[in-house]
Amino acid sequence: GAVVSQHPSRVICKSGTSVKIECRSLDFQATTMFWYRQFPKQSLMLMATSNEGSKATYEQGVEKDKFLINHASLTLSTLTVTSAHPEDSSFYICSARNRGNTEAFFGQGTRLTVV
Amino acid sequence: GENVGLHLPTLSVQEGDNSIINCAYSNSASDYFIWYKQESGKGPQFIIDIRSNMDKRQGQRVTVLLNKTVKHLSLQIAATQPGDSAVYFCAENGYYKLSFGAGTTVTVRA
Numbered sequence: 001g002a003v004v005s006q007h008p009s010r011v012i013c014k015s016g017t018s019v020k021i022e023c024r025s026l027d028f029q030a031t032t033m034f035w036y037r038q039f040p041k042q043s044l045m046l047m048a049t050s051n052e053g054s055k056a057t058y059e060q061g062v063e064k065d066k067f068l069i070n071h072a073s074l075t076l077s078t079l080t081v082t083s084a085h086p087e088d089s090s091f092y093i094c095s096a097r098n099r100g101n102t103e104a105f106f107g108q109g110t111r112l113t114v115v
Numbered sequence: 116g117e118n119v120g121l122h123l124p125t126l127s128v129q130e131g132d133n134s135i136i137n138c139a140y141s142n143s144a145s146d147y148f149i150w151y152k153q154e155s156g157k158g159p160q161f162i163i164d165i166r167s168n169m170d171k172r173q174g175q176r177v178t179v180l181l182n183k184t185v186k187h188l189s190l191q192i193a194a195t196q197p198g199d200s201a202v203y204f205c206a207e208n209g210y211y212k213l214s215f216g217a218g219t220t221v222t223v224r225a
Contacts, residue, residue, distance in 0.1 A: 006158070034213055043204065044159070044215045057211075093158050095213060103149065104213050106158035 002028045004096050006107025013084055013114055021079045021110045023094030029074040030096035034104065035067075038091045050077050084114040125220045134192040136219045138205035143186060147208040150179060150190045152201045153218075159204060162190070197223050 003026040013019050023033055031052050036044040048064075050056040050071035058064045068080040077096070081088055091111055097104040128134045140148070146167035151159035163174045165181050165188065172179050178191040192199055202218045 004158075036215075043218050046212060046214060049212055091156075095159075097213075102208075103161065103164060104208060105161065106151075109156070109158045111156070 002026075002096075002103075002105045004030075004094065004105045004107045006094050006110055008110060009108055010111045011113070013112070015085055015114055016083055018080055018082045019084055019112060021081075021092055021094070021112075023077045023079070023096065023107050025075045025096045025105075028096075028098055030077070031074065031099050032097050033071055033077040034095040035069060035077075035079050036093045036095065038093060038109075044093060047079075081112065084112070086114045088112065089114045124217065125222070127222045127224060128195050129224050130197060131194055134190075134195045134199065134221060136190045136192075136203050136205075136221065138188050138190075138216055140186050140188070140205075140207060142207070143183075145186075145207045145209065148179075148181065148188055149206045149208050149213075150177075151204045151206060151215075152199075153204065154201045162203075164208070192221075195221075195223050197225065199223055 005024045005026055007022045011019055033050050035047045037047055038044050046059050047062045048056045048058045048069050050069050052071050052074050056069040066082055071077040091109050093109045094107045095104045149164040150162040152162050153159045163177050163179050165172045165179045176193045181188045200223045202220050204215050204218045206215045
């Protein structure tokens with residue numbers, strides 16, 4: 001399958017700071033990328049969907065000003081958690097696919113801990 | 116996910132036995148489903164997919180069955196191995212979003 005690289009795999013930051021997570025498709029063009037958050041022993045909760053060159057579509061209840069998503073190229077999307085707080089601590093996962101209704105591939109996930 | 120759910124949260128299976136994981140969906144227009152395996156601390160890994168024009172699809176040791184009449188799909192793992200211990204998710208891969216069900220934790224007993 002295609003490879004999606006997510007970086008960093010782990011990050012610890014202080015409360016009030018911002019953290020940027022990168023998601024790259026290494027061997028295909030990702031017209032669509034998805035960002036998920038996953039709490040322990042729970043399923044993946046879709047936060048937002050981003051299409052290359054356009055604004056992200058956020059799920060209900062997800063603050064777009066807090067979780068900034070940029071999908072400026074066909075191989076890179078970034079998620080920035082702004083003014084992070086301890087309750088933002090979670091496992092963040094990105095997924096990418098080439099076009100609608102095709103197979104989606106996942107990154108390795110980023111464990112964010114806000115102290 | 117809003118359209119996809121699982122019947123059982125946990126499954127314990129003896130090594131060598133077959134495993135069956137079930138999933139129900141609510142949107143009759145859904146036409147593409149994917150099964151993922153997630154190991155602790157990692158991102159989901161693609162296992163197998165199926166589109167609505169098929170009832171059954173087989174991979175290596177895995178089979179997915181789709182029953183559109185009752186909006187149900189299942190993942191069968193043959194000769195379950197210790198390395199199969201993980202959380203399994205079914206997902207609806209719609210045109211606009213990829214939605215996940217609750218997940219089933221599979222534990223393989225030696």
